[in-house]
Amino acid sequence: MGVLSVVAAVLVFACAAVWGTVGVLGVTGKLPGNRWFGVRSPETGRSEAAFVLANRVAGPGYIGAAVILAMGGLLTLGVDSDWSVLFALAALVVAVGTVGIVSGLGIKAAQGLPAESTGGCDCCSGGDDHVPASGCADDKADSPADDCGQSSCGSCALQGMCETDTAATKR
Structure with missing residues (x-):
């Protein structure tokens, strides 16, 4: 097993941990509004309720992306080949696509909320x-x-x- 495979596996495991945590916090409605994690867009920034709703909708997809990344990391470590890093790369591409799709669904849900009057x-x-x-x-x-x-x-x-x-x- 090469050093590149280990580094790739560690990176996808780290991404899996972050996205899994964001997904669980989003589903439970405990993800605080922030600049870095979760579904962030002008629509979700309108109110705390919009942010929470968008992340509740997207949360299961974030968790799914974390599972995909974890499986890619395990395959990267489990296959004794110079090409095993491709498992991590493929998992990352699929996970990013998944997060993009579910984030769009979350934004769509947030658009349906009426704007709060300030x-x-x-x-x-x-x-x-x-x-x-x-x-x-x-x-x-x-x-x-x-x-x-x-x-x-x-x-x-x-x-x-x-x-x-x-x-x-x-x-």
């Missing part, structure tokens, strides 16, 4: 200094697209309305 603009990332007293920048506008490009406020309500007329007609 008294101002729910989607502002730049603070309240650019928000009029009435709330979002598009509250006084004739069209929600009137504030396109002026701030991040209202971006949740816009949902693709910032396209130019020429871009919309090219579809």
Whole structure:
């Protein structure tokens, strides 16, 4: 057994431990909102409830990816060949694909939750200094697209309305 096989096996076991832990915490609803682990996207960042829901949906897939990685690590260590590192590589590719798919499902679930009202603009990332007293920048506008490009406020309500007329007609 080569050194490369041992290193590859240790790396996939480490990834399996991380993804397995994230999956279990996600399924149980105990994964705290953070910047590094779990399903993170603008949709899951809207509220704690969206983050928890997305990770509950994706959790079983994370656990499945951890099992795939663990099996790949065992095969990498168990096969006495210079090519055994390919088991770790194949397991990593399948696990990353699995996590990508279940994360997409989690994001889809989070999109279905209504946005929590914070008294101002729910989607502002730049603070309240650019928000009029009435709330979002598009509250006084004739069209929600009137504030396109002026701030991040209202971006949740816009949902693709910032396209130019020429871009919309090219579809």
